Amino acid sequence: MLLDAKENYPAWLEAIRAARHSIFFENYIIAEDEVGREFAEALKERARAGVKVRLIRDWLGSRSEASRAFWRALQDAGVEVRVFNPPRFGSPLGWLSRDHRKMLAMDGEVAFISGLCVSTRWLGAPERGVPPWRDTGVMLHGPAVAWAERAFKEVWDATGAPLPVDVLSAPEALPAAGTVPVRIIAGEPASTDLFRLDQLIAAAAQRTLWLTDAYFVSFAPYVQALRRAALAGVDVRLLVPSTTDLPMIGRLSRAGYRPLLEAGVRIFEWNGSMVHAKTAVADERWARVGSSNLNLASFIGNYELDIAIEAPEVAREFAAIFLRDLANSTEIILSGKRHVVPVSRRSAGLPWGSGESRVGFVRFARAVGAAAASGTRSLGSVESGIERGLAAILVAVAALGFFFPAALAYPLSVLALWLALALLLRANRHSKQRSAEARVSHRPNPPGP
Secondary structure, three states, X not given: OEEHHHHHHXXXXXXXXXXXXXXXXXXXXXXXXXXXXXXXXXXXXXXXXXXXXXXXXXXXXXXXXXXXXXXXHHHHOOOEEEEEXXXXXXXXXXXXXXEOOOXXXXXXXEEEEEOOOEOHHHHOEHHHOEOOOEOEEEEEOOOHHHHHHHXXXXXXXXXXXXXXXXXXXXXXXXXXXXXXXXXXXXXXXXOOHHHXXXXXXXXHOOOEEEEEOOOOOOOHHHHHHXXXXXXXXXXXXXXXXXXXXXXXXXXXXHHOHHHHHHHOOEEEEEOOOOEOOOEEEXXXXXXXXXXXXXXXXXXXXXXXXXXXXXXXXXXXXXXXXXXXHHOOEEXXXXXXOOOXXXXXXXXXXXXXXXXXXXXXXXXXXXXXXXXXXXXXXXXXXXXXXXXXXXXXXXXHHHHHHHHOHHHHHHHHHHHHHHHHHHHXXXXXXXXXXXXXXXXXXXXXXXXXX
């Protein structure tokens, strides 16, 4: 396990500089700053030394983070750079799907999977009293490295010519490097792999389910899974940022607190500059870490990469770090009191279960194993603030329509025309494809001997 930039970045750079044959590098944000330039120089040096360096950057994530000259210099040095999903005229809404993965693999010997991007933001600004961002990653050896490479190939193939399989490490050719079982979870758009796994873990947890997430946004099926676990007596805790680089996400996140708190889920907000980690630990037996956030974009829309670890010794380490993080957090409660009004399973809309702990039927603030948070804060009326904001936006749109109708009509007309042309292009492409398939299917078979 590697914590924060101070442990991840040096390990990444050391592995890059030691690469002899191949480097696979994929990240959502690669910034043209002190950190990004150091990585760029290391990659260029290896490419000039004959190492095959392949890099995937997300168009949206890196769009304003680095100049064209920055990427051109990498390509001129021999680094093969691909951009994931830039806007295309024929796909007006295609940009919504992003490559949110953060991975690095060298020579089939070592791989890194984490939540960290490549930017000085993760280092903080000590000279201005800004602490580093809190984030978690792991370093892998053994056959799991080959599966991390295959996850890289999925996105590489989605950006252009496919990557030949023979350039990848064969899992059966890599000897085991330890005794910890690891599963690579390579999430793709519409695959819901991690969502189904997290639902399963929420249902299977017996004692504890502790989650850290950077951009939690309430998603009804997953919220219900957490509520059911809490009402069944599982100690469910969620650690999220108190301040975030995406303020709207922070407000949406708080808007989803209430149903969780009412079911007994304990929510903590990090007191530092930003907690960007995406981790989970259940019953001190199972742990997960990677790039996926607990929101609809990660569950369904993006390419994500996580690992699940089924080893008590590692899960206990995750749990210890989670409790340490809670010491730098503030617990969010429904009122100024620790205890809240009990809610029965039936009034919460959940079925009565057989064989469940009595604590699952009545929710209360748990004292056993309570974390030493730095304080508590009442939730307040978060929803009303968001509702007033949305009302103000709608009033502004209505006023614009009344007084400047052309300001609404022209953009809508352009959008409608764009969608129409995109549909016509797609229809034409499908028609040509069907015609080609029909010609192949009607081609006469060659005469037999």
